[in-house]
Amino acid sequence: MKKKKRGLGLALALASMMFVTACGSSGSPATPSETPTNETPSEGGDQVLKVQFDVEVSSLDPQIATDGTSFELIAATTEGLYTVDAKGSPVLAMAKSVDKSEDGLTYTFTLRDAQWTDGTPVTADDFVFAWKRLVDPAVASEYAFIMEIAGVKNAAAISSGEKPVDDLGVTAKDAKTLVVELDVPVPYFESLMAFPSFLPMNEAFFTAAGDNYGTSPATVLANGPFKITAYEPATTSITLEKNDKYWDASAVKLAGIQYQVIKDSQQAMLSYQNGDLDVATLSGEQVEQFQADPEFKNVVAGYLWYISPNQKVAGLENENLRKALALSYDKEAIVSNILKDGSIVANFAVPTKLATGPDGKDFRETTDTYLLTDKAKAAEYWNTAKGELGVTELTYTMIVEDTESAINVAQFIQSEIQTTLPGITIEIQTMPKKNRVERMQQGDFELGLTRWGPDYADPMTYLDMWTTGSPNNYGFWSDADYDAIIESAKKGELALDLEARWEALKDAEKIVMDAAVILPVYQKGDAVMIKDGVEGIEFHSVGINRGYKNATKK
Structure with missing residues (x-):
């Protein structure tokens, strides 16, 4: 990760290609449970997953972030049109349904009833604002290229300054209807929609936060499984709690996630052994030392x-x-x-x-x-x-x-x-x-x-x-x-x-x-240690490295 401005997405000829991110899926993407609830399971500390990061989070801005650590945190708190399941297949998220034109050039998304953590609804305008901001040359996002890869109409011309931002092929037909037009059919378009750069942004909140956006819990919103309750730039500890306003809160079993930035693997392992971490990354001699441990796991990256x-x-x-x-x-x-x-x-x-x-x-x-x-x-x-x-x-x-x-x-x-x-x-x-x-x-x-x-x-x-x-x-x-x-x-x-x-x-x-x-x-x-009783962490080699929505801790 860390990307650049690039050319248009792949052409129609790719439609028959099998992609890693779409393995195992057939027909329409699956949809998670439809009934939102504010019920929260045990909110005790034993339901808080304690996870190690080995580098700091660089940005909480979905349209600016470029690194895997930032992406992981953003994806835990913000949800787009799609997310991905354990196999990496696209799953409807903020989109309740999607209608695709026969020529593959138009996607019409109907959004579900969902809220940001400040109580305002998630609307089609949130996606329009975020996507236009992503390709706006004045913003100069390093990930502007990915809108072109997705094939969204006029993305390349807008990123290069040849056309105005308002010409981007994304429109809010009404509060719950988002229409996306493509220049060419892109067979992996739905998988890309789970990528952090395409996540929505509440324009009013972002404007009010200004340059302080994403620098503290008070300057960032969530519409995903978790919300940030403790964070500051370059911090070594980040606290997330379950988001009771999340539309699919009944599916979230963790009370929260506690991230700790520990760069030294020996220190990380001591924290793991002391019970201060549930998930830790090993390196060097530690791998030989612990690879026979039932809590050891090798993950392809x-x-x-x-x-x-x-x-x-x-x-x-x-x-x-x-x-x-x-x-x-x-x-x-x-x-x-x-x-x-x-x-x-x-x-x-x-x-x-x-x-x-x-x-x-x-x-x-x-x-x-x-x-x-x-x-x-x-x-x-x-x-x-x-x-x-x-x-x-x-x-x-x-x-x-x-x-x-x-x-x-x-x-x-x-x-x-x-x-x-x-x-x-x-x-x-x-x-x-x-x-x-x-x-x-x-x-x-x-x-x-x-x-x-x-x-x-x-x-x-x-x-x-x-x-x-x-x-x-x-x-x-x-x-x-x-x-x-x-x-x-x-x-x-x-x-x-x-x-x-x-x-x-x-x-x-x-x-x-x-x-x-x-x-x-x-x-x-990746050689990782995962405490016995922790299940459901989803590891991916493409896109978001780890997902926690379906994780449980006994």
Whole structure:
């Protein structure tokens, strides 16, 4: 996650493709129980789920937030037209029903009777305001692109400033009727509607809060399962309570959620053992120590961790130097000896188990691997680069977020590079994730250890990051042939030929990897401890990482 402004959503030819987020669904999305209630089960502390975050929440604004931690908190308190079930399939939420036109270009949603926590009704205008705000160039949301991916009419032209915001294809026919017009049919449109960027926003409340929106419980509204009762920016503790105004409150069994930001895994495990946490993430030696414990659980995650070299920094524009760096560190040692959490070696740009192609196979099954660890070859590339650059020594700083696992991985990579490539010095600078992201967005870095989680189940959620001018193309790489493939796959000729598009995306990945645009490290797995008696937490590899509406605690 962390996204950018991009081109239009995929064309009609994708309609037959099977997506991870839609697996197991058939016909119309299921609808949760229809009868809202204000009855609340036991409100005692034993019904409060205590969960660890390993990084701070960056934003509570659905149209501004870009990171998985913020998305998880926002999704616990705010609900959109759809949510997703345990399998990741779209489920009607704020929408009571939906009518789809035969050509797939118009969706008419009828909203259910629902309230914000201040007692005002959730209306179609709340969605119109939020969606227009998302694509408004004056707001400059990094997630404006996702409205284009969803195919909403005029989204691309509005984001680029070519058309006014009011031309967006979303209309409040009346308080309970929302009409959405698309430029092209998008087969995974309903799954996207559960993504936080599409969540509603009460305009009157947002306007009154002004710049203070989302900085305290008093400056944020909820219409979802929980509401925030204690929070301030950069806090290490966030308290949620069950929202008794939620339309489906009878389905929510928890009295609340207590989030604690604990970056050190040893401290987190002590808190878990002391009963101060019900859900904690393990790392390193802890995994071996506790993997036989019945409360241990391995969760597949979609995050790709990689190093981004800033090609505007002297030397890093050299392809041979980038290849030398990419091949110089032992990825297997990272996943087996440092992380030990189910993570796997990444010799690719598009993770495994992300999306299925027209052949019914996972993208990775019929695709090559790239930039495998090869220290002898890395040394050859370095020798070539030295001649091309006219240097014998280089020093670069790698910025890293201040979590234990990120620091451990960075320190290992530092040692490996300096040993494999004599003459290269790597210095490490740690900082909170938010600062690391800001530095990379601004181009104020040399090397950055970063990650990306998929927002939707298609290789494009990764591949279009590296198009020319993309805000998430941190390395400022540019290739006209690559840009042409991505553009055609999104809304050109390739988009009309499912098989050709799939093969072209493989070609696009090869271009990125052959040029060492990024230096892949690993695909994340999560090793978590979940207290006995806690059930119903929903884990997802695409979109929202964890959901708690159906969680219970005995």
